[in-house]
Amino acid sequence: MAAIFSRGFDRTVRNATLGLVLAGGLFVAGFYYYAYPQYTRVGYQPVPFSHQLHVGQLGMDCRYCHQHVETSKHANVPNTQVCMNCHNGVDAGKANVKGNSPLLSLVRESWKSKEPVEWKRIHKLPEYSYFDHSIHVNRGVGCVNCHGQLNEMKVVYHDKPLTMGWCLDCHHNLDAALRPRTEVTNPLWKPEAGQTKESVSDDLKKLLNLNPPAHCGGCHR
Amino acid sequence: MSQNINDQSSPTVSLRTVGIELPLIATEPLTSGPVAINPEFPGFANIFESTGEAEIHSPTPNRREFIALSSAAITLAAVGCRRPDLEILPYSQTPDNIIPGIPLYYASAMPRPGGCAALLIETDLALRGQVFNREAEGVAVVGGDAEVFGKGVNGRRLIRFVLEVVEESSFVLQRHVNFQCGGTCPRVLLVSNCNRF
Numbered sequence: 001m002a003a004i005f006s007r008g009f010d011r012t013v014r015n016a017t018l019g020l021v022l023a024g025g026l027f028v029a030g031f032y033y034y035a036y037p038q039y040t041r042v043g044y045q046p047v048p049f050s051h052q053l054h055v056g057q058l059g060m061d062c063r064y065c066h067q068h069v070e071t072s073k074h075a076n077v078p079n080t081q082v083c084m085n086c087h088n089g090v091d092a093g094k095a096n097v098k099g100n101s102p103l104l105s106l107v108r109e110s111w112k113s114k115e116p117v118e119w120k121r122i123h124k125l126p127e128y129s130y131f132d133h134s135i136h137v138n139r140g141v142g143c144v145n146c147h148g149q150l151n152e153m154k155v156v157y158h159d160k161p162l163t164m165g166w167c168l169d170c171h172h173n174l175d176a177a178l179r180p181r182t183e184v185t186n187p188l189w190k191p192e193a194g195q196t197k198e199s200v201s202d203d204l205k206k207l208l209n210l211n212p213p214a215h216c217g218g219c220h221r
Numbered sequence: 222m223s224q225n226i227n228d229q230s231s232p233t234v235s236l237r238t239v240g241i242e243l244p245l246i247a248t249e250p251l252t253s254g255p256v257a258i259n260p261e262f263p264g265f266a267n268i269f270e271s272t273g274e275a276e277i278h279s280p281t282p283n284r285r286e287f288i289a290l291s292s293a294a295i296t297l298a299a300v301g302c303r304r305p306d307l308e309i310l311p312y313s314q315t316p317d318n319i320i321p322g323i324p325l326y327y328a329s330a331m332p333r334p335g336g337c338a339a340l341l342i343e344t345d346l347a348l349r350g351q352v353f354n355r356e357a358e359g360v361a362v363v364g365g366d367a368e369v370f371g372k373g374v375n376g377r378r379l380i381r382f383v384l385e386v387v388e389e390s391s392f393v394l395q396r397h398v399n400f401q402c403g404g405t406c407p408r409v410l411l412v413s414n415c416n417r418f
Contacts, residue, residue, distance in 0.1 A: 004284050044306075074321040079312040114313045121307040 036161070045120055045155070047106050055187065056151035062143050062185040073132035077119050080110040122156050123147065129164070130221045140178040140204050144187045145170075151187040167219070171212040178204040 054060045063069060065078035084090070089099025090108055098104070110117045123146075125131050137143075144150065148159025160166060170177050176197035183189040191200050204210070213219070318325070 002283055004287060006284065068320050072320045072322045076321050077309045077311045079315045081313065081315045110313050116310040116313055119309040119311070121309050124307060
């Protein structure tokens with residue numbers, strides 16, 4: 001039987017190892033820069049829903065679609081019925097705002113077949129971390145604090161890193177994270193004259209006696 | 222059968238499979254056995270003549286095959302791997318009294334001497350369609366499924382105990398089952414009796 005490796009294979013292995021190290025370094029560098037969720041989890045929803053149009057131009061409140069955000073740990077993705085409240089091109093006599101648009105064909109099919117629209121998850125925390133939307137929203141943490149300026153996004157993307165260090169920055173220091181409870185879903189909120197985000201946040205922290213957990217068990221339960 | 226291969230007049234081997242005839246060439250006489258050059262074993266002559274017939278295919282890959290397989294595997298791993306898509310599947314039609322993440326029922330246990338009784342708790346979300354606290358409180362205590370618990374002394378004792386708890390007050394219920402009572406008629410669904418643990 002012929003030998004598997006030739007005599008010159010040692011040199012080949014050395015060169016290949018060097019090449020792999022260099023290629024691995026380049027890959028890690030590229031991954032570090034471009035493979036964040038900010039770049040990868042974007043722009044492939046089955047229905048081209050625009051937050052810029054619905055929130056930015058029409059001024060819809062976040063809770064019209066994500067109605068359980070104040071009572072549940074999940075900020076639910078809207079059911080098909082929520083879309084059909086305005087875009088009902090199927091049932092006669094219902095609100096039909098561009099309900100026959102081909103862009104909404106999947107919504108109409110879902111309404112007829114009773115099968116869900118398969119939305120893609122954009123914001124995803126690891127399974128080993130606990131997060132409750134209702135706690136944060138009810139304490140005055142605005143939607144834009146974690147999700148960015150959704151009113152300007154045609155396509156939702158991962159604007160904030162949502163890493164542990166990023167979470168802890170806020171849990172350690174609530175300097176400008178809080179806003180009045182009534183302004184949580186307002187992406188254009190600004191402090192009133194004579195106030196700053198820091199002063200508003202500090203007042204709310206004292207008023208609500210907030211002490212967000214910064215220990216491991218707070219999120220890794 | 223052995224043959225003297227130095228004999229120029231030795232017979233030739235007819236390779237019927239390739240249709241040619243080759244003279245026997247060897248430096249040492251081959252003895253008897255299955256590998257002896259013999260018209261009865263014509264295929265073995267091709268090993269020496271490299272005609273391609275009857276080559277031995279070893280299960281061990283050669284160098285070219287090894288490199289080719291490795292390259293293909295690395296390429297597939299690099300190209301084929303990607304972040305898996307995670308899908309969110311909301312309802313088509315909105316159901317009543319559903320808040321994602323808050324249960325309508327949950328399992329609990331009632332301590333008993335030598336073990337426990339498993340309970341299925343119906344929450345206030347299922348019972349009254351609303352949540353009084355952030356987490357749904359268990360308020361439901363049903364009289365029990367006699368079909369499940371009516372058998373045996375332990376089952377009858379369990380049913381009697383739960384019914385007594387229900388009839389007494391919510392304070393007793395809270396103390397024993399460790400959940401708060403919402404104030405309305407409480408119910409407990411009995412589902413099974415735990416084994417001793």
